[in-house]
Amino acid sequence: MTTRLFGEGIARREDPRLLRGEGRYLDDLGSDALAVAFVRSPHAHARVTGVDVTAALDVDGLVAIYTYDDLPGRLREPLPLLIPHPALTAPRTPHCLARDVVRHVGEPVAMVVATDRYVAEDAVDRVAVAYEPLPPVVGLDAAAAAQRLVHPDVPGNVAATFLQEVGDVEAALADAPHTLELELAIERSASTPLEARGVYARWDGDDGSLRIYSSTQAPTSVRFAVAAKLGLPAERVECIAPDVGGGFGVKIMHPWAEEVLVPWAARLLGRPVKWTEDRAEHFVAATHERGQSHAVRVGFDGEGRILGLDVRFRHDNGAYVPYGLIVPIITSTQLPGPYRLGAYRVAFDSLYTTTAPVTPYRGAGRPQACFVMERTVDAIAAHLGRDRVAVRTANLIQPEEMPYDTGLIFQDGRPAIYDSGDFPATLVKVLELIGWDDFPRLRAEAAAEGRRLGIGLACYVEGTGVGPYEGGHVHVETSGRVNVYTGLSTQGQGHATVFAQIVATELGVPIEDVHVTTGDTRRFPYAVGTFASRAAVMSGSAIALAARIVRAKALRIAADALEASADDLEIVDGTVRVKGSPEVAIPLKTVAVLSNPLRYAFDEAARAATQFTLPADAERPPIAEDDEPGLEGRDYYSPLRSTFANGMHACIVETDPETAEVRILRYAVVHDCGPMINPTIVEGQIHGGVAQGVAGALYERMAYDAEGQLANASFMDFLMPYATEVPRVETGHLETPSPLSPLGLKGAGEAGVIPGSAVIAAAVADAEGLEITRMPLSPDELHRLRCDAGEETP
């Protein structure tokens, strides 16, 4: 046994189980459950005028069909607005089942319960819904034109208008020696986890309790939301996130209609009920992100220093805004990146369209922000005829300016203050990694062979580890097993490894003894959720604090037993010993025994803690007044505000002169998330993020047609990159600790995806000598850009 320490790139402890196929995902549970399928709207916008289930009566195995009229109490109300905001003046959220009007393809109209999914689908096919089509509103132009309304009581289709300004932008622009205007847009995409959503609920009629399993990023909040909807005491409801096959943001949205309906049906029917979303459903019935168009005005001096930046953008929030304004707020506040802006004004309109609602997808507004900022910086360089690196260098915030107050209010309602980071050092490192200075030679050599190469650079700052808090609980059993609980859930991040590394390090125990449970309200009831690159920062810190409580208690008990001072003790490999005299020692598991005075000897360890065995001090109670039995501790971490990670990507692309295909030759990442608990896992996060960044830059989009039909709602048509399209990622790390958290951690989960569109657009623009203002960029679109530039004919 070895004590694995914080900072080692050990193999993920969860992988052997997952690779052997022993994962327990939502659909692996509940083999005895009734199955649910939904009747979903085929129209983008329509009035439901009738539901005829007569033909479904003949389906053998049918159990129930529910429509809005069947819903009781609070299930009749719209689903909650999860994150209210003063600027969100016209919030609209969906009903669990369509009440009268459907506003996107895939909106649930009726719920079918049957003995199995095949039967349920057969019944779904036989439910005839009468629709009176209403005019669709697709795309930001149609939404802004507002000739058709998504919600008749929301004029202009405007859910919210929000403005933040730091300094006097108009004055700055008026005084600037140079100004530029740009129009920049990013298309819709979606998280698209390999495992779609799913909910499984068991009602225990004997004790009136509900257990929900959901493929979610927020089991604690699902628990409270469902309890509230069903009118149950929260104490009677438990929610568990089992193995979750990816989330990438879409599963932070909750409670989904399905998440409320399935437990309701389980309770109503007194039977276990399960719904597993299929891929076709997920494309249209879950949520999307990214669709935004931005108008930029920038003023700068002859060195390229930005004196004023004015950004107005439109955010396509889809049919409803259940998750509030988080995505456009993040775009607004993260757009400045690592740059010191003279004055900055950002305003957005969040607009309704008759498409799937929008909630965060990994990166959450930052890929758009980074694309806008980095295209702007490149445009400044091009305008001045200056080097792109030089313009960035002129604008970078310097390490000695930390903490740097951007003057903006971040997504958590708190000031966006960069707590730490060394942006110039990051830039130097990424330029070295990609070989920036050598690129002209490379380009010339390629050109001699008739090949077109381009190089791009993109920088970002990412607010991570948003509050309000997470908690951790560490418990040492008398066997020496260490149980670690935290409330937030896991979707592949390797929490069972990194949280165990933290506890092994803090407590001085072998990592093999540490067992981590996440996302189970039975184990830890207080939590927020896994999003915003926050799990390591929030739960990691809380778990470290909890482990320190356990360590202090263990040392106190051991000090008594060893007749030593606690200050002279250390814990090594699960043994408490006197520093310098390792033979004076007591195993931690024995300390656990001593921590819990017993009357009954149920095993050998317990025997040592019984009343005639323990040394007795007749003058003291077995448990001191301010003490508790057991060797365990619980603590919470609640940061003052978010911590800001940062990084820079650079890539070299080759564009095919004939086919306009873009090939990524090299991709370099320099990444600073503070001290890395496990560098291997951080790299894995970066690699996955880059894959999604490449996807967003070159492949993935939600191809809604003018009628609001999602034309590419399958993996045949929605292009997800394979390993063949994802470049080898070369990484370098800085580890600038955050002063805000006990371990100095910053988040790493989303970083890899953020600069994808920005850096690839920059490289393609460099290769082609064209302006790239919209992403993703398909070969067809690049061909058209060449045509527009007169370089090719259509």
Next chain:
Amino acid sequence: VRLTGTHELPAAPARVWAALADDALLAAAVPDCREASSGPPRELTVTWGVAALGGVYRLRADVSEADPPAAATLHVVVEGEDGGLDAAVHAELSAHDGGTRLTWQADAQVTGALATVGSQLLAAALQRAVQRSLDALAAALDGADPAPPATGHVEAAGASGEPARDWGPLADGPHTGGGRILLAALAGALGTLLAAWLAGRLRGRR
């Protein structure tokens, strides 16, 4: 659950009214009527089911108002292992195109497991039941053999003749217990209900 229906019957209102009072005719017309006892209130035992639920249901009909052969208002209680219905029913008969137009509406409070299948499904099952029973009654009035149903689904289920308790529990899966949904039984139920109510009322007035 709120239900409405309109049906054409090939006999004058007076004859329809009388037919509904005829135990023998009713028993023949309603394939799933297992027992009928004269009232008032009239009581019937029918085999009935919807979705995965089904079994033997006892029906009781009390007539609160009647205007023969034009209208009747009834209170109907249905009870079975899976719950029941408590319904206020109003039916009207009018001369129409040489025959009778029967229009009816019912507001039913549903209890027990029956209340868990969803109101649309329950309504659809009841609507179809009434349609089929009245089709059978129409056939009887026409002098035709009432047994063959109009839509072909009734026979299989109604003829299965399995006792209710042999219908396995829900967990048995879709392929046991033959005729789980037993639409014919349902048809019998509602058709019988209407018939029983009207007949019961008639009998009470004699």
